Structures are given as structure tokens and as C-alpha cells.
Amino acid sequence: MSTSIHWRSFQAPNEQQCPSSGNVVRIAPNDLSFNTPEAARDIYYHVINGRPKLLKSEDYKRTELASMATVRDVADHRRQRSSISKAFSTVAAREKQGIIDTYAEKLVHYLQEHGCGSDGLDVIPVYTWLTPRLEAEMDLFDYLIADGVATREELISQSMIFLAAGSGTVQSALTGATFYLLKNPQALEKLQEEVRDALESVDEITDQSTSCMPYLNAVIQEGLRLFPPLPSRLPRVSPGAIIDGHYVPKGAVVSATTYDMSRDSRYWYQPDEFWPERWISSNDRREASKPFSTRPRACIGVNLALLEMRLVLARLVYTFNMESVSRSEKWDEGLKVYFLWKKPPLRVRFTPIVGR
Numbered sequence: 001m002s003t004s005i006h007w008r009s010f011q012a013p014n015e016q017q018c019p020s021s022g023n024v025v026r027i028a029p030n031d032l033s034f035n036t037p038e039a040a041r042d043i044y045y046h047v048i049n050g051r052p053k054l055l056k057s058e059d060y061k062r063t064e065l066a067s068m069a070t071v072r073d074v075a076d077h078r079r080q081r082s083s084i085s086k087a088f089s090t091v092a093a094r095e096k097q098g099i100i101d102t103y104a105e106k107l108v109h110y111l112q113e114h115g116c117g118s119d120g121l122d123v124i125p126v127y128t129w130l131t132p133r134l135e136a137e138m139d140l141f142d143y144l145i146a147d148g149v150a151t152r153e154e155l156i157s158q159s160m161i162f163l164a165a166g167s168g169t170v171q172s173a174l175t176g177a178t179f180y181l182l183k184n185p186q187a188l189e190k191l192q193e194e195v196r197d198a199l200e201s202v203d204e205i206t207d208q209s210t211s212c213m214p215y216l217n218a219v220i221q222e223g224l225r226l227f228p229p230l231p232s233r234l235p236r237v238s239p240g241a242i243i244d245g246h247y248v249p250k251g252a253v254v255s256a257t258t259y260d261m262s263r264d265s266r267y268w269y270q271p272d273e274f275w276p277e278r279w280i281s282s283n284d285r286r287e288a289s290k291p292f293s294t295r296p297r298a299c300i301g302v303n304l305a306l307l308e309m310r311l312v313l314a315r316l317v318y319t320f321n322m323e324s325v326s327r328s329e330k331w332d333e334g335l336k337v338y339f340l341w342k343k344p345p346l347r348v349r350f351t352p353i354v355g356r
């Protein structure tokens with residue numbers, strides 16, 4: 001039976017509430033939740049010629065903001081996405097490194113002053129301070145204006161969606177990675193070893209140097225697997241389509257929730273354990289973790305998000321010894337989901353390493 005997550009709680013629905021047929025659970029009269037990578041491909045990857053397209057559901061209309069993330073029409077989405085895609089290429093993300101460095105440095109100064117007391121500090125407001133600044137400084141307007149087709153309203157709503165889509169998600173990803181590292185001191189030690197052995201000084205923390213750190217990248221992937229920043233369902237409407245071998249009639253709402261697949265023992269060895277090594281060498285089915293979803297509506301900010309995470313985590317690990325304080329190891333027991341995570345405080349002590 002699938003463990004499709006419910007709004008507002010971590011409880012798996014029981015068989016009576018949600019009749020299941022193995023890989024699919026009916027979570028509302030007209031709403032099916034799948035939990036296989038095959039279903040995720042059939043639902044989200046609709047770029048193969050001749051396959052019917054599954055559009056975003058009416059749920060996306062609830063927001064006032066008509067933007068690239070909420071638009072349902074395929075041609076309109078393609079037009080909006082192509083006008084901004086250059087701003088999110090790997091090369092463009094790399095150009096943002098200076099901005100990320102500036103704010104990461106400010107973050108470190110703050111933690112040096114306020115993070116080393118016996119109670120440490122709650123990292124959530126700190127990461128909440130950081131991430132909107134990273135997104136707000138990006139010159140996305142320049143790309144949209146240069147393209148010349150965006151209306152004034154579109155410019156405003158696109159900018160707001162980039163801020164909203166980028167900041168809360170990266171904040172959650174950093175919080176999740178911090179929590180799992182503290183809960184797993186061996187993994188933290190291994191990461192410290194990798195980062196500190198590779199670098200002579202903080203100035204060497206770059207896109208290039210951190211891309212070549214396998215354990216850092218594995219920690220990020222493993223954090224995103226266990227704590228995907230968008231854990232809820234991403235609903236689509238069936239046009240009358242076969243999904244993982246099941247015919248789903250026209251009009252039914254379908255989704256494949258990454259949280260369910262990321263915790264499924266059919267795809268992962270000890271799925272609830274934080275084990276970054278699985279991303280370096282293992283028999284796990286890694287395509288069962290899709291924190292950024294799948295083309296054509298996959299996250300446009302993936303390169304930028306991963307760069308931000310690498311630069312910030314490497315700097316924290318290089319500069320500080322980190323310890324969990326005041327029962328933070330049970331932090332995940334207080335989590336709730338309202339589309340995004342509602343997170344309890346996560347207190348961490350940051351002890352600066354002399355000379356860094």
C-alpha cells in the first residue's frame with residue numbers, strides 16, 4: 001500500500017479511507033495518487049510525440065499570480081519558459097556566484113557572533129533571512145526585459161514567483177541537510193573531511209571546486225530525498241491516459257508524490273536512513289527521488305538551487321564545527337505539511353574553527 005501523505009499531517013491514510021490497488025491510492029473521489037517512478041514518468045514527462053499531455057490541475061488557479069509556474073496552457077507555458085530559460089542555464093547560475101558568496105559571508109559573520117552560545121540558535125530564521133536575498137539579487141528582470149515579449153503584469157508576477165518558488169525551497173533544503181548531518185555525526189565528519197582536505201582557504205569555495213566534491217553532492221541529494229522541499233502532490237488532469245499500466249479516465253486528477261517514492265523500500269535500501277553513500281555507489285533506484293520534478297514543468301531553478309546549497313553548506317562546514325542542541329535530533333517528529341513544510345525550530349551550535 002502506498003503511504004501517500006495527507007495534507008497537514010504525516011499520517012498515512014488507512015485502507016478504509018483510501019482504497020488502494022498496490023501502486024495507486026484514491027485519496028479523494030476524483031483524485032489518484034501513484035507511487036512508482038513509471039507513473040511519475042507517465043504523468044509528468046509528456047514530451048514524447050503523440051502522448052497525451054497531462055495539464056496542471058485547477059488547484060494551480062487558486063493563486064492570484066498568473067505565472068510560469070501556474071499557467072496551464074502548453075503553448076503559453078513554453079513561451080514564458082523560453083523567455084527566461086537563459087537566466088537559469090548552468091553558465092548563468094555560475095555567474096551568480098559572487099552574489100551567493102557575499103551573502104554566505106554575511107551569514108558566517110552572523111553565526112560567528114550569535115551561533116556559538118550554549119543554546120546555539122535556531123537556523124530556520126537564519127536560512128529564511130538568507131535565501132530570499134539570494135533570489136532577489138538575481139537579475140531576472142534583465143532577461144525578461146531583453147526578451148521584450150513580457151507584459152508589465154507578467155514581469156511582476158514572474159519576479160514574485162521566482163522569489164517565492166526559490167527562497168522557501170532552498171531554505172527547506174538547507175534546513176533538511178543540516179538536520180540530517182547533525183543526526184548522523186559520521187556523515188558530518190566525512191563531509192568535513194572532504195571539504196577541509198580539498199580547500200586551503202574559504203576563497204577556494206567555488207562552483208568548480210564544490211562540483212568536484214562527491215560526498216557534498218551526495219549529502220545534498222540525500223537531504224532532498226528524505227526532506228523534499230515540495231513534498232506535496234503536484235496534481236495533473238488526465239486527458240484519458242494509461243498511467244503505469246492503469247487506464248485513468250479523462251478528468252481524473254493524478255499525481256505521483258516524490259515523498260512517497262523517496263521512502264519506499266522497493267526502491268531504497270533502508271529508506272528512512274540518511275545514507276549519502278547511496279548516491280555514490282548502490283543498487284537503489286535513484287530515479288525514485290525527483291525533488292525537482294520532471295520536464296517539461298520541472299524546476300527551472302535547479303542549477304541555481306544546487307549551486308546555492310553547495311556554496312553555503314561547504315562554507316558552513318569549512319568554517320564551523322556544528323552540534324545539535326536541545327532535542328534537535330527529534331526535530332522531524334514536529335514537522336507538518338501545508339503544501340510546504342511547517343517546521344519546528346532547529347537549534348544548532350556553531351563553533352568557529354580558529355583562523356577561518
Ligand code: HEM
Nearest residue numbers: 068069165166169170173229234292293297299300301305
Ligand atoms: C531546492 C530547491 C528547489 C526545489 C526542491 C524546487 C522544486 C520544484 C518543483 C518540484 C517544481 C515543479 C512544481 C509543479 O509541478 O507544480 C518547481 C518548479 C519551479 N521552480 Fe523550483 N525548486 C527549487 C528552487 C527553485 C529556485 C531557486 C527557483 C528560482 C529562482 C525556482 C523556480 C521555479 C519555477 C519558476 C518553477 C515553475 C517551472 C515551470 O512550470 O516551468 N525553484 N520547483
